[in-house]
Amino acid sequence: MDSKRLDSSFFAGDQVEIAQNLLGKVIVRCFNDGRIERYRITETEACRGEEDLACHAAKGRTKRTEVMYSLCRRMGTSKLAVYYQ
Numbered sequence: 001m002d003s004k005r006l007d008s009s010f011f012a013g014d015q016v017e018i019a020q021n022l023l024g025k026v027i028v029r030c031f032n033d034g035r036i037e038r039y040r041i042t043e044t045e046a047c048r049g050e051e052d053l054a055c056h057a058a059k060g061r062t063k064r065t066e067v068m069y070s071l072c073r074r075m076g077t078s079k080l081a082v083y084y085q
Helices: 015-022 066-072
Strands: 026-030 036-040
Touching: none
Parallel strands: none
Antiparallel strands: 026 036
């Protein structure tokens, strides 16, 4: 497994291309008890902001969508959602 950490330049550019390039990458989480867990990215989603009607931000800036606007100001910041089956 490639252990190269992604730097912020990976996240520069088009959101759709970034989302596609994240597929197959591995998220590594180090816990306080010394445990290390690895999670492979198998699904991504890209939103283009207010012009993307499927995006939460499509209706404009609200308290709920504020995090999306603040993330957009910092390149290399991602929003992670974990879904359980």
